[in-house]
Amino acid sequence: xxxxxxxFTLLSVMSSFxxxxxxxxxKLTPGAxxxxxxxxxxxxxxxxxxxxxxxxxxxxxxxxDEADYEIKGTAETQKAGAAKKIMLGSWHSDEQASISVSGIxxxxxxxxxxxxxxxxxxxxxxxxxxxxxxxxxxxxxxxKAAR
Amino acid sequence: xxxxxxMIMCTALLTCVCATARAQEGAxxxxxxxxxxxxxxxxxxxxxxxxxxDIYLSAAMTKKEVPLIIVTxxxxxxxxxxxxxxxxxxxxxxxxxxxxxxxxxxxxxxxVNLKTDTVVWAYNVNKSSSARGKQSSSEACAKHLKEKIExxx
Numbered sequence: 587x588x589x590x591x592x593x594f595t596l597l598s599v600m601s602s603f604x605x606x607x608x609x610x611x612x613k614l615t616p617g618a619x620x621x622x623x624x625x626x627x628x629x630x631x632x633x634x635x636x637x638x639x640x641x642x643x644x645x646x647x648x649x650x651d652e653a654d655y656e657i658k659g660t661a662e663t664q665k666a667g668a669a670k671k672i673m674l675g676s677w678h679s680d681e682q683a684s685i686s687v688s689g690i691x692x693x694x695x696x697x698x699x700x701x702x703x704x705x706x707x708x709x710x711x712x713x714x715x716x717x718x719x720x721x722x723x724x725x726x727x728x729x730k731a732a733r
Numbered sequence: 734x735x736x737x738x739x740m741i742m743c744t745a746l747l748t749c750v751c752a753t754a755r756a757q758e759g760a761x762x763x764x765x766x767x768x769x770x771x772x773x774x775x776x777x778x779x780x781x782x783x784x785x786x787d788i789y790l791s792a793a794m795t796k797k798e799v800p801l802i803i804v805t806x807x808x809x810x811x812x813x814x815x816x817x818x819x820x821x822x823x824x825x826x827x828x829x830x831x832x833x834x835x836x837x838x839x840x841x842x843x844x845v846n847l848k849t850d851t852v853v854w855a856y857n858v859n860k861s862s863s864a865r866g867k868q869s870s871s872e873a874c875a876k877h878l879k880e881k882i883e884x885x886x
């Protein structure tokens with residue numbers, strides 16, 4: 587009798603705590619496998635190159651099935667018009683891009699970032715590198731917090 | 734029943750009550766139809782918006798630390814955000830006379846409680862000379878959404 591009550595007590599206490607605890611948020615960590623979806627104006631290609639150049643500690647995979655996370659994004663370029671070239675003497679384009687990283691299993695967005703570059707020195711490359719640098723910062727921050 | 738057994742059972746009961754109370758604090762209460770609250774840590778699905786504005790909104794919510802969990806699957810969400818956006822690029826007259834190349838941005842978003850089908854929040858933003866294009870308008874939406882959640886009404 588005693589052991590039955592004790593077992594019941596232990597079980598109920600454990601289940602109550604399991605119910606009470608909210609699931610920890612999914613976090614990007616070094617070595618995560620990332621799939622990059624196709625984006626407007628081939629921004630995904632620029633992003634892959636930027637991830638490589640900025641040494642972001644993720645593994646970019648070609649198939650979504652192999653990935654832990656996926657990156658979706660959009661990018662827009664506004665080329666300098668005649669008025670801008672003549673009046674402001676600037677030939678550079680204005681760039682804006684936005685990316686979001688979601689966990690494939692959890693379906694939660696774990697990181698997102700927007701870049702906006704007026705008179706972008708290297709067009710899409712600049713906005714892609716900005717995304718990559720901030721993604722790297724986030725991963726390193728998470729790795730530090732985990733230690 | 735012995736005293737020790739009674740004590741064990743009382744402790745277990747108390748623990749269960751405390752744990753359930755803790756769970757209810759973190760969990761999302763099932764709202765009534767007239768309930769316009771968006772509880773912190775609710776799960777929000779952002780519907781695709783023209784021009785990838787949904788991604789700008791995700792980024793803005795991350796940056797402004799809006800206390801919501803953004804999910805990519807509508808069936809896992811408590812709330813859904815839908816919206817429209819429009820960008821007017823600076824024309825030659827604006828560039829020449831005002832020496833301003835910034836775009837004019839407008840956006841409108843609304844959040845619907847998926848359980849009650851009630852619009853719980855809506856917001857319009859209009860930036861005639863947006864410093865950072867869509868990023869500025871999406872951050873305005875995120876900031877006001879955060880205020881709404883923190884206000885709790």
